[in-house]
Structure formats: structure tokens, C-alpha cells
Amino acid sequence: MRASVLTAKAILFTSVAMMTGAAPPQKTPPQPPLIDTLVRELDRNLAEFKAKADPAPYFIAYSVTEEESDGISARLGAVTARGRSQRRLLDCSVRVGSPQFDNYHMLEGDRPRFAAATPIPVEDSPDAIARAAWRETDRAWRAASQRLMRVKSSAQLRTGNDKSLADFSTEKPATDIQTVPRYKFSMDDWAPRLRKLSAAFGDYSGVINSSVSLTWRREVKTYVSSEGSRLQHGRNFYRVMITANAKAYDGNDLSVMESFEAEDPSRLPKDDAIAAAIKKAGADLTQMLKAPPADPYVGPAILSGRAAGVFFHEIFGHRVEGHRQRDETEGQTFSASVGKSVLPEFLSVTFDPTRKSTETTDLNGWYTYDDEGVAARRVGLVDKGILRTFLMSRTPIAGFPESNGHGRRQPGLEVVARQSNLIVESSKQVSDAELRKMLIAEAMRQNKPYGLYFEQVTGGYTTTRRAGLQAFTVIPLVVYRVYTDGRPDEMVRGADIVGTPLASFGKILATSNRAEVFNGYCGAESGSVPVSAASPALLVSEIEIQRKPETKDMPPLLPRPRAEVGR
Amino acid sequence: MRIPLAILAMLAAAAFAQQDPQDAKVAAAISSDPVLRAAGEEMARARILRTLGESIFYIEVSADDAETFGVSATLGSAFAPQKSRMRPLRVAVRVGGTNFDNTNSIYSDYYSGTRYDPDSLPLDNDALALRDTLWLSLDRAYKMAVEALGRKAAAVRGITATDTLPDFWDSPGRILMEEPRKVRIDEDAWTNRVKALSLVFSRYPEITSSTVEFETSQGTFYLLNSLRTVVRTPDRLGMLRIRASQQAPDGMVLYDGAVVQSLDPSQMPADAELRKATESVAQNLAGLAKAPIGEAYAGPVLFSGAASAQIFGEVMGAHLSVMRRPVSDPGRPVPVPVSEFDGRIGMRVLPEWMDMVDDPTLKEYNKAPLLGHYEADLEGVFPGPVTLVEKGNLKALLTTRQPVRGMTGANGRARLPGLFGLKTARISNLFVKAQKTETDEQLKARLIDMVKQQGKPYGMLVRKMDFPSAGTVDELRRISGRAGRSGGGGRPVSSPVLLYRVYPDGREELVRGLRFRSLTTRNFRDIVAAGAQEYQFDFMDNGAPLALMGAGNYIVGCSVVAPSVLFEELELEAAGEDLPKPPVVAPPALTAPK
DSSP: OOSEEEESSSSSOOOOOOOBTBOOOEEOOSOOHHHHHHHHHHHHHHHHHHHHOSSOEEEEEEEEEEEEEEEEEEETTEEEEEEEEEEEEEEEEEEEEETTEETTOOBTTBOOOOOOOEEEOSSOOHHHHHHHHHHHHHHHHHHHHHHHHHHHHHHHTOOOTTTTOOSSOOOOOOEEEEEOOOOOOOHHHHHHHHHHHHGGGGGOTTOOEEEEEEEEEEEEEEEEETTOOEEEEEEEEEEEEEEEEEEOTTSOEEEEEEEEEESSGGGSOOHHHHHHHHHHHHHHHHHHHHSOBOOOEEEEEEEOHHHHHHHHHHHTGGGGBGGGGTOTTBOOTTTTOTTSBOSOTTEEEEEOTTOOBOSSOBOTTOOSBOTTSOBOOOEEEEETTEEOOOBOOSSOBTTBOSOOSOEEOOTTSOOEEOOOEEEEEESSEEOHHHHHHHHHHHHHHTTOSEEEEEEEEEEEEEEOBTTSOSEEEEEEEEEEEEETTSOOOEEEBSEEEEEOHHHHHTTEEEEEEEEEEEEEEEEETTEEEEEEEEEEEEEEEEEEEEEOOOOOOOOOSSOOOOTTTTO | OOOOHHHHHHHHHHHTSTTSHHHHHHHHHHHTOHHHHHHHHHHHHHTTOOTTSOOEEEEEEEEEEEEEEEEEEETTEEOOOEEEEEOBEEEEEEEEETTEESOSBTTTTOOOSOOOSOSBOOSSOOHHHHHHHHHHHHHHHHHHHHHHHHHHHHHHHTSOOSOOOOSOOOOOOOEEEOOOOOOOOOHHHHHHHHHHHHGGGGGOTTEEEEEEEEEEEEEEEEEEETTTEEEEEEEEEEEEEEEEEEEOTTSOEEEEEEEEEESSGGGOOOHHHHHHHHHHHHHHHHHHHHSOBOOOEEEEEEEOTHHHHHHIIIIIHHHTBOOOOOBOSTTOOOOOOOOTTTTOTTSBOSOTTEEEEEOTTOSEETTEEOSOOOSSOTTSOOOOOEEEEETTEEOOOBOOSSOOTTOOSOOSOEEEEOSTTOEEEOOSEEEEEESSEEOHHHHHHHHHHHHHHTTOSOEEEEEEEOOSOOSOHHHHHHHHHHHTTSOGGGOOOOOEEEEEEEOTTSOEEEEBSEEESOOOHHHHTTEEEEEEEEEEEEEEEOSSGGGOTTOSSOOEEEEEEEEEEEEEEEEEEEOOOOOOOOOSSOOOOOOSOO
């Protein structure tokens, strides 16, 4: 079972951030009418429930996510899809019992779900929204009171040392009404540009399918709670995405992808930069078609900065999500490691949702408040190899009674602790050229004919549960053999990196001095959330690759159509 | 394996050339249309595929080019309007031969390779981009067909087939090229109209949820097949859908819906009629909430007005489409809906004084537009009127290109996509005629007579069925669960919305919470009387059980014209579910102007 998936591809939209100079979210005092309506309904429901219901709620919160999106995809010079949409989704959270023991109590993998992502009108008139909030509160309360009874009786029959742990942390309510920028932008202007850009894939005869797309999404989140939080915040996501696929003669599916993210459309790449990326994608794919299949291999390798980012996201990030330390079906790799060494001492790892960009790239995983209304903050997770804390939502774990602003979800699912912007820092940095020399030296030391260089990856996944193997996979797209005898590098295809987490950390030898960013979407139990991972390239003494699971179907039987045929 | 380009070019040029006069006509027809021309060029190339040892005997490419607009509102506030443009593509490739091909197997829709073809054509009429998509689609369809044929042949090897029917019915080539027709939809006006209509419900504070939705789709249907049929026809629809639900004081969840639709979006009924439809939903719920819960009943039931057309459309309509059981691995059952009419041609299915005809060639009846009109079906077959029942005896079924027992050819009713490489047959304009009729008053009097004779306290009268269903998916699941236990081929049947007890003194009393225990085609043989007045009921079918509103992603219009009918005996039973408790908190007060 996959516990989590990180991908840049599966979801159409991504993100980024603003550098200094771009309009920051402006704070404006007037309370939006949506908040008025929600607060009124929240107060009314809470008061009536307290008077009439058993068990009465001690906490109610409403979240409204408003999403507006637009996108154009083009393929070989023609627009293939165009779609705009706008929607508002309401989620309601009702807690009955007490913060010490409530209806969200974790019970051996039994995952509570009360949210339902109910669509509500995009107009702010109170009647329709109040009705929807009322219906949802009633529904959530029923489910909440049922689950409380169930978990209470189950908990009595169980042993376990976490009986003293509370179910809901105490946090200070926040009031912050931000204006989410609406940038001047014409999607229509992009149609002719994307036609022209996408036509370039026609020059690569091996490319079976390709796409160049631009998507935009603006997300405004509204949150009100019975504790007094009143929040409105959000951001824009613009993304240019390039993908291309081919099929080798032996049935091996090959793909390449590249993406560019920006919050402000003026920071999207110019056409020549996109054209250059398309050219590289086409050339990489053409070269891959001629490349030999990778052999299973164990030996030294360099993971490019982006590959290293995904590597850390999978093997480390998912294992420091707070709630996993409490769920006894989880592997709990690091539960007892606080204050202990978990990484080489030259490495530090932080999660920083307040950081909007690196020197070179906008980051996908920033936000100002998490989905429980807790302000985002920088969390130093590993300091010089020593684990200091975990990523926390409002679900306390032993030794960590409070949230650190990492409770996240997609609408309709329940919040758990999730990653934001993962940033790996190293005090053992060498130049890219030096790192390459070190790779060759390490390969020679191990008597290997070559080391591997993982240039591009598409994502990965990991299992964190006890029932599965504690393992991870990172899916590379572009991989080279770096020979020790001075031969030119050779591209290989069809390899997946596999391994077990703890064993992998000890094998990191050094890093480059240049960070790269992988922007994407992470899927786990609370749904898909935008994240990023920034890391310098890593030299590892030993990495294992396996052959990709492959279909063996033939490439298309007829040649690709050409303009002159049939005329 | 690669085919030399020179041969290809020659074959492509020859594909629709001199062999047959129809070929020249096809070539001329498609030359002016970029979509059809691209389809013709790629079909011509695909026809020479023999690489995997099987040659193609039938290819079909069809596509819709649709622009859609939709907007919905509740209590006067709108959800965001949804607009889209799409060109969904469907290709069918058959290998083997007409007697035994790759369809009708559980593997027919299964592809073991990596799919590279998009499921839509590009939106731009770029010749190369169009052909590129068609090339990949036909490539996959061919590979799927070859694999499915092999698996099907292996599966039948070990069994003595009881089903000896061929797999494919031919049809004559025909060309129909119509100009696309499009009317301007005033999106702002519809947004305002939908908002205004949704405000009707603000006068009914007991109604817990309500929506009014408008949807329109305008476009062109394209089809080209290797039997030299070319179709390009406009395909349009406008639809207003009203749905609401309410909880009775005892907790029972009540819901109702109404749909108003037109094949010409500019000819939607006037505001007054739309408002009336909206009001009727609100009033039905208000009435039902106050009505008593009905008790189990067995006895005569009168379907009055549109309710009669609804059950003919739902129950008879479903069984007139016969689906053969697909070839499966030995011992592996395939759950497919069974038709009670399979193999029953010539047998009596209605009283001998009743007839039934399905006629898609009619555009209107008694000056009212009919929703089931179309020129060609999804397989390029041109339909004509079909007499389904004559003097009570079943004469014909609705057919696609898949041969079925008792029939000799496709009659152009492939209206919905289907499984196992096939399409699904559906009614178009279904006319139910009675030779022996009475006035509606006489029907009610007859119902009372029967009740008195049988010594029952009351009879039952239905004025509205929940078809197409306005219920939730959960509700459908409950109904489907029960259907498995009560016959009718396991098909669920919708529940009555407006169901009345008719007392001997003629008084009518609305009741709620009852369902038909079983309502199958067999019951229709025991219709005792029919009315003289005809009622028309229009609906959109989407292939989902009860034609559940909003389900399915392909919809077709249907009309049923039928008289009121009196059944000798039907059984009704209490729905029998546990009722949810009413909400703890009272609904928020409504502030909108009354």
C-alpha cells in the first residue's frame, strides 16, 4: 500500500511564491460578508447544540475553500483542452467530548472523517450559505457523536501508553483578513503561444504524445472557529508544464517532463526559455530511445538537487509527520529519536512554509495559515544531524503538545501533519565538478565500472506503515552512467531507485554547493497538498536501482501521420 | 513493424476512390470538413493493419463537438457558471468476422498496453493534430480488438455455446451532411432566471435543500464508418432541472424534482411555465410532509397522466433493449441486466387492444416537440419507426449492430455508449396506443368499482413517479439493493412521488413512504383499461438506473406518449428503512425577499 505519493505530474496545478517586489497580500480591515454569515451560523448552532444536544460540541469550525482556475493545453500546434472553473467548498469540523478525549481520537488506523467538501454558491448572499452550514453542522455532529461513543468503548478495552495524550491542542485564535492578489493576466494571449511552442515536438519523430500547458489557480481560504479565529488568506498558482512520452522498441515507456511555477504571472518564463525546455525534453527523449535499459545496480551515485529533494521528502519527510508517531499501525521510525543523531552531522533539515522562494526558484509549499487556522512557521527539524522535533498539527504527540502550523488537507478530508517547503542545508559542500570527481573515486574504490547520476526525477512514494515494508521508491526520468575510465557519460533508461530509509541516510558522503527545487503535489491521507523540496545534490556511497515494472506492448504499428499522406 | 510509406500513400488515396460510386460520394462529402477528412485519412491507413495477424472488417470513428454552458442557484444565489468546449472521440474497430468478432466479451474493453491516445480530439481544426490523435486511437483500438478476439476464442473453446448468434449486423452506407446550427445563449439572462426561480423555495422554509440548474449543450455529431456512412448533424439541448428535499416531522427524507427540456435551447418554455414547474416541486414536498405514511397494499392501481408515460418509458423502455450475456471465462459470472423480452418475440406483453410504436423520425406530436428525434444513431444506422407491440404481442425489439434473438437487423437504436465494445439501445419517441379507451373519469370510477368488489377500503392512484430520479446516490443504492430481492431481472424501479388512496366516495388522500414491491413487464399484460386522452412525458436518459438525474456522462432525449392505465393488481410496501432523526438545531431563518 502506498502511504504517500509525491508527484509533479499527476495534478494539473502548482504553485509558487513571490519575491520581494511582487505585490504582497495586503491586510484590509473590513470583515468579508462570508465570514459574517459563517460566524453568525456558527454561534447560533453552537448555542442551540449546547442547550439541546448530548454530547454537546465543545468546538465548531467552518472552512471555505474558493478555487478559481483556468488552463489551456496544446499538442502539436493545436489547442486540445481549455477549461475554466470556479467553486467554493465548505467543510465543517465538530468536536464533541473534550480536548482531552474527543471524536477525533486516534484508534489503530481507524481514520475519522467528518468533512464533506459541500459546494456552496460563489455569491455571498447569506440564506444559501447559512443553510449549507446548518446542514453540514448537523451532519458532522451526528457523525461526531456516533464516533465518540464508538472510540470511547473501544479505548476502554485497549492498553497503550498514550492515554494521557490529549486529542486537540490549545492554540491562540487568530484574526487576519488578507486580500489575495488578482493579477492582470490574459489566458487568451497564451493560446497562440502554446500552439507555436507545442508544435516543436513535431520535430522529434520518436515522441508519441506530448503536451505544453499553462494553468492558473487562485485559492482563497476562509476559516472561522468557535475559539474566535477569523481568517481569510490564500495565493495564486501559475504553472507551465511540458510533458512528452515515447515507447522504446522493447515496450519500455519513456517520459520526460519540465515545469515552471510562479505566483505572479509576470514571473512566468519567456517563450524562448519554454522553447529551450521543450528542445531539451525532445532531445532527452530521443536519446533515451537509443539508450540501453538499466541493469540492476548497487553502487555510488549522485542525486541531483531535485532528485535529492524528492529523496528527502519520501524517506525522511513522511516519517517526521507528527500524527504517525501516535498511530501504532505506523512504523514510527523516528518516534524515539528526538535529541539523537538521525542524519550525518553536516546536514540540517528545516520545513519553512513562510519562505516563498529560494535564490533561483519560487517554492510551492508556502502558506500563511495552515488548515486548522494555525500560523505557518519555520520548523528546524534536524539540526546538524540531530532530530529536534516533528511536523505538528493540532493533534498532540508525546512531548509535543502544540501545533507548529503544519496541519494540512485538501477540501473534504481531515487534517493531519503534512510537509511544506523542505529545505536541506549542508556544511560539507563541494562544487558540482568536485562532487563528480568524488563519485568516480568512490566507484573506483568499490571496483565498479561506473557510478550513476540521477538528473531528473518525476516523484516517488513510500510506505510508512508497519504492515508494509519500510521502503521507498524514487522514480527517475533521466539517468546517466558516469564511467570511471573516462568514457563519456551514457544515458540509461528504465530504472527506479529503491531502498530502506534508515540504511540510506548513513550513506550520504557529501553535497554540492548549489540547491535545486522540486515543486509538486504530495498525496497522503489528507489528500493532495502543494509542497516543495530544495536540496543540494547528494553523493551517496551506495544506492540500489531496480528495473521499472513495464508493459511490453508494441509502439504504434503505423508511422506517425505526415502532412503529405492522403493529399 | 513499419509499412513502407509509398504503399501507404497509395492506399490512402485509393481508400475512398473509384471502386464504388458511394466511395466517390463519401470522398466528396468528407473533403469539406476537417474532422471527417482527418477521420477518413486515418481510417484509410488503419484498414491495412494486418500486423498482428487479424485484419479489420469494420471501423467507425465518431465524435461530438460540444460547447456547454451551465449555471445553478439555490435560494437566490448562484454557483459559478460552468462553460466548456469538448470533442469527445469514440472509435470502434472490429476484427475476426461478422459471425465471431472481438465484441461481446468481458475482454472487449480491456487494453493491456500503455494508453497514449487522448480521449478527445484537439479543439483546433489542425489537420495534422487531428490525424495524430486519430492515429493513436485507432492503433490502440486495433490492438485491443486483436487481444480481445484471441481471449474470446480461447474462452469459447471449452464450452458448447448456447448462443449461436452472429456478432455484427451490417447496414447500408448513407451520407447525411447537415450544417452545424447554433443559437446564442444569453448566459447572463439564464443566470438571472435560474437565480429568480431558485428564490421560489425561500417561501418554503421547511425545505432543507433545493437547487435550480440550467444546462445547455450545442454542437455537432460526426460519424464515419467503413460501410461508407458519413454523418454530420447538429446536436443541441437545453435543460432546466429543479430538485429539492425536505424532512418530514417524523424524520423521513422526501425529495422531488422536475425537468424541463428542449432540443432547441432557444425554444425553452417561457418563464411562467418554468416557475410553475418549480412551484410544483415545492408544493409537492409541502403536501408530502403533511401526508400520512402509507400501508402495504395489493390491489388495483391507476397510473394517471404522465405517471403512465413514466412507467412505460422506464419499465418497458428498459426491457425493449436486450443485452446479450458477454463471453466470459468458464465459470466466471458476469452481472449484466437481463431483459424479460429476450427471446419473447411473438408473445403477449400487453392487452390485445394495445399497441406500441417507437418513432425517432417524428419531430413533434400534436404540435408539441418530441425529444426523441434523431437522424442517425451512434453506429451510423439511420432509424425508422418500429412497431414494437401489435395487438398486445411483442413484434420487435430495439436493436444496435449486435444481433439479438428474434430480430434480423440493426434498427438504429444505438443511442448510448455501452460495455463490451457495444452500444446500448434506447427508446426514442415511444407511442403507447389503446384501441379500447375510457375517459379518465371512467377510469377512476372503474378503480373504485374494483375496490368495492374486492372489499378493500381504498384503491391507489399514481400521478407522478420519481423518474428520472431526483434522489441521491445513496437512495438509489437502497432501491437497487431491494430490486435484487423482488424480481424484474434485478432492475430497480423508481418509487411513486405522488401516490393517493382513492376511497369509495371518490376522495383522494396523498400518502408517502411506499414503493412498488415489484413492477415488471409482466404486470403490463394485466392492464385492465386505458384512457382516451394521451399524455406526453419527456426525459433525458443517461444509462444510469432510474435515469438518475446528473448521473452518466452521455445523455439522450426520449419522449413517451401514453394514456392513463389501470393495472389489475400491483403491490406496494413500506420503504421500511430506519428514519434519521430531525436536526437538533432549527434551520436558519430566511432573509431573502418573499
